[in-house]
Amino acid sequence: MYKKEICHFVIFFFNIVSLRLTAKWQALYLTRNDPYRYTRTINFMEEKVIDEKRQGESLVLEQKLEQKNGNQRKLFIESYGCQMNFSDSEIVASILAEQGYNTTENLEEADLVLINTCSIRDKAEQTVRKRLEKYNAVKKINPKMKVGVLGCMAERLKRKFLEEEKIVDMVVGPDAYKDLPNLLKEVEEGRDAVNVILSKDETYGDISPVRLGGHGVTAFVSITRGCDNMCTFCVVPFTRGRERSRDPKSIINEVNDLVEKGYKEITLLGQNVDSYLWYGGGLKKDYKNASEIQRATATNFAQLLEMTAEAQPGMRIRFSTSNPQDMTEDVLHSMAKYGNICNYIHLPAQSGSTRILKEMNRQYTREEYFELIDRVRKIIPDCAISQDIITGFSTETEADHLDTLSLMNYVKYDFGFMFMYSERPGTPAARKLDDDVPAEIKKRRLIEIVDLQRVHSAYRTQQFVGKTLEVLIEKESHKSNEQWSGRTQHNTVAVFNKEHFKVGDFVMVKIEDCTSASLIGEAIDYSENN
Numbered sequence: 001m002y003k004k005e006i007c008h009f010v011i012f013f014f015n016i017v018s019l020r021l022t023a024k025w026q027a028l029y030l031t032r033n034d035p036y037r038y039t040r041t042i043n044f045m046e047e048k049v050i051d052e053k054r055q056g057e058s059l060v061l062e063q064k065l066e067q068k069n070g071n072q073r074k075l076f077i078e079s080y081g082c083q084m085n086f087s088d089s090e091i092v093a094s095i096l097a098e099q100g101y102n103t104t105e106n107l108e109e110a111d112l113v114l115i116n117t118c119s120i121r122d123k124a125e126q127t128v129r130k131r132l133e134k135y136n137a138v139k140k141i142n143p144k145m146k147v148g149v150l151g152c153m154a155e156r157l158k159r160k161f162l163e164e165e166k167i168v169d170m171v172v173g174p175d176a177y178k179d180l181p182n183l184l185k186e187v188e189e190g191r192d193a194v195n196v197i198l199s200k201d202e203t204y205g206d207i208s209p210v211r212l213g214g215h216g217v218t219a220f221v222s223i224t225r226g227c228d229n230m231c232t233f234c235v236v237p238f239t240r241g242r243e244r245s246r247d248p249k250s251i252i253n254e255v256n257d258l259v260e261k262g263y264k265e266i267t268l269l270g271q272n273v274d275s276y277l278w279y280g281g282g283l284k285k286d287y288k289n290a291s292e293i294q295r296a297t298a299t300n301f302a303q304l305l306e307m308t309a310e311a312q313p314g315m316r317i318r319f320s321t322s323n324p325q326d327m328t329e330d331v332l333h334s335m336a337k338y339g340n341i342c343n344y345i346h347l348p349a350q351s352g353s354t355r356i357l358k359e360m361n362r363q364y365t366r367e368e369y370f371e372l373i374d375r376v377r378k379i380i381p382d383c384a385i386s387q388d389i390i391t392g393f394s395t396e397t398e399a400d401h402l403d404t405l406s407l408m409n410y411v412k413y414d415f416g417f418m419f420m421y422s423e424r425p426g427t428p429a430a431r432k433l434d435d436d437v438p439a440e441i442k443k444r445r446l447i448e449i450v451d452l453q454r455v456h457s458a459y460r461t462q463q464f465v466g467k468t469l470e471v472l473i474e475k476e477s478h479k480s481n482e483q484w485s486g487r488t489q490h491n492t493v494a495v496f497n498k499e500h501f502k503v504g505d506f507v508m509v510k511i512e513d514c515t516s517a518s519l520i521g522e523a524i525d526y527s528e529n530n
C-alpha cells in the first residue's frame with residue numbers, strides 16, 4: 001500500500017547499496033518500482049539513493065496541453081508516501097483545475113502550495129516537517145501564498161499545524177478533497193480551514209484524474225480506499241479509514257479513457273486490492289447487511305481483473321498491494337488466463353515468524369504463507385514476487401529473525417522493501433506492546449535481510465539472461481541518452497539501445513546481461529502487442 005515511492009523507478013543501486021551497508025539505515029528500498037517511495041536514512045541523515053525523484057517531486061501535469069486554458073492561479077503540489085498518495089494528488093489537481101489552478105514546478109510563483117503527506121513511519125513525517133519549514137520561508141517573501149497539508153498526517157497533526165505551530169492555512173484529510181473548493185474559500189476569507197472527516201463511501205469514482213509527473217505510458221487507477229486489516233503496527237486504518245471499493249464501471253471508464261490518451265499500462269491500486277468488493281457502494285464491513293440482489297450482482301477482485309483485462313486487451317495490467325490472507329486462487333487463475341495481466345505480485349510477508357505474525361495481527365501463519373507461494377508457483381510458474389518486511393517488531397527475538405531469513409530463502413523474492421519497525425502513535429502495537437528491540441539490533445537485522453535480498457535479486461535477474469522478453473518503453477535510460485528504459489511484465493527494468501523505437505512501444509528484447517537490479521539487452525522487433 002505505500003510508498004514515496006516510485007520514481008518512476010528504479011532502481012536498485014546495488015553497488016550503492018553495498019557501499020552503504022556499513023552505514024546505519026533506517027530503511028532501505030531495493031526496488032525496481034518501489035511502491036512505497038520512501039526516503040532512506042543513513043546515519044540519520046536523509047539521502048536520496050533509489051529513484052526517489054518522485055518523493056516530494058513537484059508534480060505537474062503530464063502534458064502541457066492538459067493545463068487548462070484560462071486558469072490563472074498556480075498550484076505547487078508535492079506528494080510523499082505511497083502510490084495511493086500520488087494517485088490522490090492527481091484527483092486533487094483535477095478538482096483544483098476546475099477552480100482556476102494550473103500546476104507549476106516553481107514554488108516561488110505558487111499561489112497555493114499543497115503537500116500530500118505520509119505517516120507510515122516517523123521518518124516520513126519528519127521529511128514533511130522540513131518541507132513545511134521551507135514553504136514558510138518562501139511565504140515570508142510571498143505572503144499571499146497559501147499552504148495546505150493533505151493526506152495521512154492531516155488527522156493526527158491538524159491541531160498542531162493549524163493552532164499551535166500556525167504553519168499552514170489548511171488541513172485536508174484523504175476523504176475530504178471534494179471539499180477543497182469550500183475550504184479554499186475559507187482560506188481566502190482569512191480563516192483557517194480544516195476537514196479531516198473520513199468517509200464511508202467516498203472513492204472519487206466520479207472524478208476523472210489528471211495525470212501528474214509521468215511519461216504518459218503508465219498510470220495508477222485507484223480501486224479501493226482504506227483498510228480493515230488492523231495490522232497492529234500500521235497507522236493506515238486510522239489515517240485512511242475503513243475499506244470501501246469503487247464502482248467497477250467507473251474503473252473501466254477510467255481505463256478506457258487512459259487507453260484513448262495513449263497509456264499502455266495501469267496499476268490497480270488499493271491498500272488491499274484482493275479484498276475489493278463492489279456491491280453497490282458502502283463499507284466492506286457492511287457487506288454482511290447486503291441484500292440478496294446486492295450479493296448476486298457483487299463484483300470481486302478476480303472479476304474486476306478479468307473485466308479490465310477484457311475491456312482493454314492491449315493494456316498491461318498490474319495491481320498492488322496484495323495481502324496474503326485475502327489473495328484467492330481465483331485471482332491467480334485470472335492472472336494465468338489473461339496475457340495482459342502481468343505475472344507479478346507484491347505480497348508483503350512482514351515476518352517469517354508465526355509468533356510475530358500473530359503479534360502483528362496478520363491473519364496467516366508462516367506455513368500458510370508458504371502454501372500460498374506454492375499455489376502461485378503452481379498456477380503461474382514464472383510469477384515474480386516481491387515483499388515488504390519489517391525488522392525489529394516488538395518482542396522479535398533472534399530466532400524470529402532467523403525465521404524471516406529462512407522464509408526469504410524459501411521464496412527467493414525478485415525484490416523487496418525492507419524497513420525497521422517504527423512505532424506509530426495510536427496504533428494497537430503502540431498501545432499494547434513495548435518497542436523493545438534496540439535500534440542497533442533492528443539495524444543489524446535489516447542489513448542481514450537486505451544482504452540476503454540482494455543475493456536473491458541477483459539470482460532472479462540472472463534467470464532472464466538469454467531469454468527474449470517483452471518490454472514496455474517508459475523513458476530514456478538515466479545512464480545513457482542513447483538507450484531506452486522500460487519494464488518487463490515481471491516488473492524488472494530492462495535497458496537497450498533506442499534504435500527506431502519510441503516511448504510507449506512494446507518491444508521484444510533479447511536479454512544479454514544483467515545487474516542485480518536490471519536487465520541489459522538488444523531490441524529485436526515490436527512485440528505482437530504493439
Ligand code: 5AD
Binds near residue numbers: 002234235388
Ligand atoms: N514501521 C515500519 N514499517 C512499517 N510498514 C507499515 N507500518 C510500519 C511501521 N510502523 C511497512 C510495512 C508495509 C509497508 C508499506 O510499510 O512493511 O507493508
Ligand code: SF4
Binds near residue numbers: 081
Ligand atoms: Fe500511503 Fe498514508 Fe500509508 Fe503513507 S500512511 S503509505 S501515505 S496510506
